[in-house]
Every structure is written in structure tokens, then in C-alpha cells.
Amino acid sequence: MTQALTSAVPSADALDTPLAVDILADHEQKGLLRFLTCGSVDDGKSTLIGRLLHDTKKVFEDQVAALRKDSARFGTQGEELDFALLVDGLEAEREQGITIDVAYRFFATEERKFIVADTPGHEQYTRNMATGASTADLAVILIDARKGVLPQTRRHSFIVSLLGIRHVVVAVNKMDIVGYAQETFAAIEADYRAFAEGFGFESIEVIPMAAITGENLTRRAPSMSWYEGPTLLEHLETVRIDADAVNGPFRMPVQWVNRPNLDFRGYAGTIVSGSVRPGDSIAVAASGRLATVARIATMGGDLEEATAGDAVTLTLAEEIDISRGDVLCPPDQRPEVADRLSAHVIWMGDEPLVPGRRYAVKVGKRLTSALVTRIVHGIDVNTLQEDAAETLSLNEIGFCELALATPVAFDPYEVNRDTGAFVLIDPLSNQTVGAGMIWRSLRKADNIHRQAFDIDRGARSELTGQKPRVLWFTGLSGAGKSTIANLVEQKLHEKGRLTFLLDGDNVRHGLNRDLGFSEEDRVENIRRVGEVAKLFTDAGLIVLVSFISPFRSDRKLARDLFKGDEFVEIHVDTPLSVAEDRDPKGLYRKARAGEIRNFTGIDSPYEPPESPELHLDTVHRSAEELAEDVIRHLKL
Incomplete structure (x- = not known):
């Protein structure tokens, strides 16, 4: 066994030989095909x-010895090797004989x-199967020749299609059990x-x-001489995967602003x-x-050209404003930028989607907040029927509408799987x-892109002589x-600051x-008010926002519109009993x-800020003191 391992793994000295260098270079030049296997339980994926x-000689002698031992303990092939055990690594999988x-x-x-990727066949592991399919170029869908096309076959094919895989191999397995009957195969294919x-x-x-014997898997099967097509391995080696990623418009999500020094x-x-x-x-997709x-810099030196898959x-x-999550693109081939999206969603959470x-949503490298506003319909993955749905449970799929806190750059998933995918x-x-x-x-128009102007918030801030801020009173x-916000605005006005006060009732x-x-x-x-506040800060103003804004997630949506310390959350903290005693507008009584x-504090909750920039105690201190x-x- 030691000898087998030693002969299989080259030594460090061997790697320095010209032959080894040539072999490694040849290996690096080979194309890569990612594929997954899926099918019903016991169809033979593993x-x-x-x-x-x-x-393909990728199993060492010690692994074969271990496989022989495991086959005797867990196997399903009698005295023969059970090749499924090379892949089924979890103890629970080996005991149950299934992939989890x-x-x-x-x-x-x-x-x-x-x-x-070997993916599970059980319906309750749909999320695992979707994970394996998300990066695959091709899918091998197994069908047991004894059973034919099953509902799981339709479900897996639908998910494969939904996830953008455009090349499929249908592996009709266990032909040995049905006597290699051509008629059986032809009926399943049709x-x-x-x-x-x-x-x-x-x-x-x-x-x-017949995967267990390797017939038509890696070698031709004389028992199926009527079949004139390729073996599975031959097809995997030769199938042409369209180079859409290379030929499509330039897209590079910014992962990191690299600034090791001032130069x-x-x-x-x-x-x-x-x-x-x-x-x-x-162009920067979002700002225009x-x-x-x-330059195109890499660890190995500058490049004259970089293409899809290159990390550069x-x-x-x-010098323009670019941050993590921005998408760089050609000026005349920009992706869409929107904060309202429709999308297919595969639900992976134990608690249902409501x-x-x-939720937080990550599109490419952009992380923001999102609200699922509506489930348009659910999809029965077995019948492919569209049904009304109020929630999505674990492993269910639905077509949903989402509202995002900030606009994101994207291409439709069917056009670009990288810029069209997201996670919740x-x-x-x-x-x-x-x-x-x-x-x-x-949105009603597909030709809307953000227009860039030369006079930006920095220029307006310099003209007004103040730093734009949002003071969010909750x-x-x-x-x-409103009382405190009004006093603060008066004091700012006395200092010559340009301000605007947005009050909940007035808006x-x-x-x-x-x-x-x-x-x-x-x-x-809150979304509208946040957008209006952002416009005012773009104009160089200090904006005071006085809104109950009872939910932390809503306030987070507003905060996400601003950078750094531009957003100041101010918790005007008054116990419910005190606020109800004051009741200046008689609203609590009603x-x-x-x-x-749905009145906040009575039949609708108020979620106080967990870490506001300012905490104002209105019970023990006056409004004048708190404004100061x-x-x-x-620090004006």
C-alpha cells in the first residue's frame, strides 16, 4: 500500500524535472467540465x-482495500465491490444506502x-440538489431501466432547467437487469x-x-451492440459547452478595493x-x-487581456467612486439596475418564507436588505403545476417579487448565471x-439607467460648507x-446650517x-422617506427625519442608503405609559x-434600536437639553 501511494504521488524533486513541468502545464491547459448526477433513490448515482x-485510475490501492472492507460491511453487491461507497462518505448514507x-x-x-457533484434523490433534499446544480455545466440524470421516467425525474429535470443547465445526459441505468432490451431503452428515451x-x-x-459493470460508462458494451452512440465518458470528454461567459459582455463584480499604499x-x-x-x-453599473x-494587475504580472474566470x-x-459590490461593465452594455425584482426562489430554510x-440578500458581491413582497405562485416540482401559495416551506419553489433596500446591478439569470443569482x-x-x-x-421600462452628473454631493457639500447628514429620530x-427635531433644526439654522425636516404626519x-x-x-x-432623505443629502443638506419607524429592519433599510457616519439613529426613549399619559393627539385613547x-405600542410592536448613535431619555431630561x-x- 505504501508503495502504491509512493508511486502515485510524485516527490518534490520529481516535480522539478522538465517532464513533470510539461505534464503540469498540459494539465493546466485542459478544459474543465462541472457536472452533477441526480435521479431517484437507488438509480445508481453514487x-x-x-x-x-x-x-479512470483515480483510486489508490489503499482506497480499494478500504472499499473492499466497506463493501463487506455496508455493500449491496454481495462479494463484489460496491463502488457507491467511494462517494457515500456519511455514516448515515452508508447505513441507509442513500445519498444525503x-x-x-x-x-x-x-x-x-x-x-x-453527487446529489440526493429524496425530495426532502431538493436544496442539496440545487446546491450541486448551481455551478454545473451539465447534468447526468439517471433513470432505472426497470422503472422508467418517474415524478422525481421530472422534478430533477425542472430544477436543472431552472438553474440554467442546458446540457443533459439521460443515463438509463441497470440495463443488465432488463436483459439489455432495446425496446425498453427506446420507450424510456421517447x-x-x-x-x-x-x-x-x-x-x-x-x-x-450498466454502471455496476461499467458497460457504456467507460467502455463499450457488446451486450448493447444496437446502441451506436458514445459512452458516457466519451460524451463528457467531447461535449461542447458554449463559451457564453467568454463571449458575453464584460462583467466584474468588485470584491475588494485594493489599496496597499497611497500610490x-x-x-x-x-x-x-x-x-x-x-x-x-x-462604467460602474449603478452610478454610471x-x-x-x-492596468490589469495579477500576482504573476500585468496582463494584456483578461477574460471570464480570471481573478484580477x-x-x-x-479616480471615481467604486466600492465592494459594484459591477464594472462596458458603457454601452450595462446590466439592469433595480430595487424591485421578480425571481424564482428555492426555499432552504426550516422556517417557512412568509x-x-x-432578509439579507446577496447579489454577486453586493449585500443589502430585502423584503419578499409577494409570492406570485408556488410550483409543484413533481407536476410542474403553478399553484397559489401564501408561504414556501423547506425545499419548495415559488415565483416571488422582492423589494430591496438598495438597487443592485444584475442580468436575468437565463442570460448570466453569475450576475443573475442571489441568496437570501x-x-x-x-x-x-x-x-x-x-x-x-x-418596472414598466427596461431602458432606464442611472445618469451620471459632474456636480455631485461632494461638490454641493463643499459649496454649503457642511457635511450632509441624516438625523433619524425614532x-x-x-x-x-418632532419637538426635539424642531429644536435641533432651530439650533442648526442659527448656526447657518442648511436643513430640512421630514415629519411622519406631514409626509x-x-x-x-x-x-x-x-x-x-x-x-x-420608510422606503420612500429614506429615498427622499437621500436626495436631500445629495443636495448637501442636513436632514432631520421624525418617524415612529417601529421596525429595526425598516430602519436598517434606510441606513443602508447612506455611507459611514452619514446616518445618525436617535432613539427618543419614552416608556409606553408616559407616552400614553401625554397622548397629545388623543391617538392612544382611540x-x-x-x-x-395597527397602532404602535397597542396592537403593533415597537422594536427599540439596539445600538443607536444617540439615546435620548425624555423622562428625566427636558427637550432643550436633549436637543443640545x-x-x-x-460636533459643529
């Missing part, structure tokens, strides 16, 4: 992968390198091609095989589509700012609870928010007069009498 690894987790394996032939017509696959290769500023990221060269004009590429640092001839709840994250547990594929933006009704008489007090309307109320519904606290905080 056996197929194990046989591929064994027959996604197992990734690497192997290579003279023609190509491969990364294969059945599959008939129902898969609407999935938009670019290629479907149907191959009869260097670059923007690091991996190019997900297209190519770029020094001298190319590029233009610049020229000066771009330096620009002009419209109105807030539970903000409390930080667990990924959903995966989404963007369909389109929710607290119960009757806490004294609802105009801009937000169409909104009620449902949870969805409250979200929209709420107690049932005349006002705000002024001192601003």
Missing part, C-alpha cells in the same frame, strides 16, 4: 461516480478535467424527450448503461463574463460613472435560507420626536397619502377603544 473514479449530502469529486482524463421539450435544453444525450488603488474581483483590455472604457482601464485587479486612469419578513440570508442566524434566480426587474407616538398628507398602516405599507412608507388599528445633546454629537 455507483456511477465510483465506477468513473475507479476506471452533496459529494464533490475530482478526476481527469487525457482530454478534460472534471468536477462531479418518454423523456417528449416531456423535456419545454425545458430549453440545448442538448440531450440518452445512453443505455496604488485597484479594484479586485473575478471576471464572470466577457473580457477587458487596458485602454477599454468601463465612466473610467478607462489603465484593475487600475483606472480616472411575505413581509425581512436570515439576519438573526446568518444562515442561508433561500436561493434565487432573477427573472426581471419590476420612538413611540408622543415620545417627543403622510402628501408623498405617502396613499399608504395605510399594514406591514407592507409601513415598509413602503387605539384602546379599537378605533385605530444632538448638536454636541454633530
